Amino acid sequence: MKVLIVGTGAIGGFYGALLAKQGAEVSVVCRGDYDTVKTHGIYIQSTLGEWTFQPDAVYRHAGEVPSPPDYVILCTKVLPHVDRVALIREAVGPETAITLIQNGVEIEDELAKAFPDNELISGLAFVCVSRTKSGHVWHQAYGHLMFGRYPAGITPKVTALCDTFNKSGISAKAMEDIVAARWQKCVWNAPFNPLSVLSGGLYTSDILENQEAFVRQLMTEVCAIAEATGHPLPPNVIDKNIANTYKMPPYKTSMLLDFEAGRPMETEAILGNAVRAGQREGVAIPRLESVYALMKLRELARQKSTTP
Secondary structure: OEEEEEOOOHHHHHHHHHHHHOOOEEEEEOOOOHHHHHHHOEEEEEOOEEEEEOOOEEEOOHHHOOOOOOEEEEOOOOOOOOOHHHHHHHHOOOOOEEEEEOOOOOOOHHHHHHOOOOOEEEEEEEEEEEEEEOOEEEEEEEEEEEEEEOOOOOOHHHHHHHHHHHOOOOOEEEOOOHHHHHHHHHHHHHHHHHHHHHOOOOOHHHHHHHHHHHHHHHHHHHHHHHHHOOOOOOOOHHHHHHHHHHHOOOOOOHHHHHHHOOOOOOHHHHHHHHHHHHHHHOOOOHHHHHHHHHHHHHHHHHHHHHOO
């Protein structure tokens, strides 16, 4: 299995390291940490152990890749100013499966239109993992993955990828309806990611212990959008998310970490796309719309404070 990871931060570094441990030939496209990763690899501190992941090759951009891989796994943030097609185009061959391990809902169409003849595998990570410094990744908890062909179905390449991850110590499940799985993750992401920023930096546990009723209301609105788009979620999805969050260690969401570091946040992929889907389908989502409006104001305030 020949794999190219594009976006070697916390997600790309951790899951690339797991594939490499199972014998996959894993190369990475790495911009900000290029020199560190090229020289020292990526140090993984995980509940599965501690080791250094030495990629088979380290590139600055996809155009340096000498031959197309079996999988291009895109692990970048989904941001309006990032052209994901341009990031991977030069590395994609006719048989390459374009694979996403990214947050958000309704994020696949851009890639499906750009590569209509390639298999597109949409993937989700349920994991607590962060990049602590250049070339260092800390995996705190969980790690479960879901993969499925977009827009639906399970293919041999989906199965092979899941099988490899399942041998690595984490679980990976092949999904017939990966779009529904994206909405299921949005049930958690849509409340906790923006509220962690809007609250001034609270952990998920603090948010839930103080505002469980409001969190549940936001989750209910996400479920209504999912159903309206033709992907109804299990009736216990909210209770399950609440229970799992209570069990988590104190955790800063990815959006909060980005905010504190002054990096762009995935507001549109995680929340904006959900709000637009709800409006398109005629679903009443007043709480989600309010949280989204407040996030846009929070982004504007930060932009004005950093503009000379």
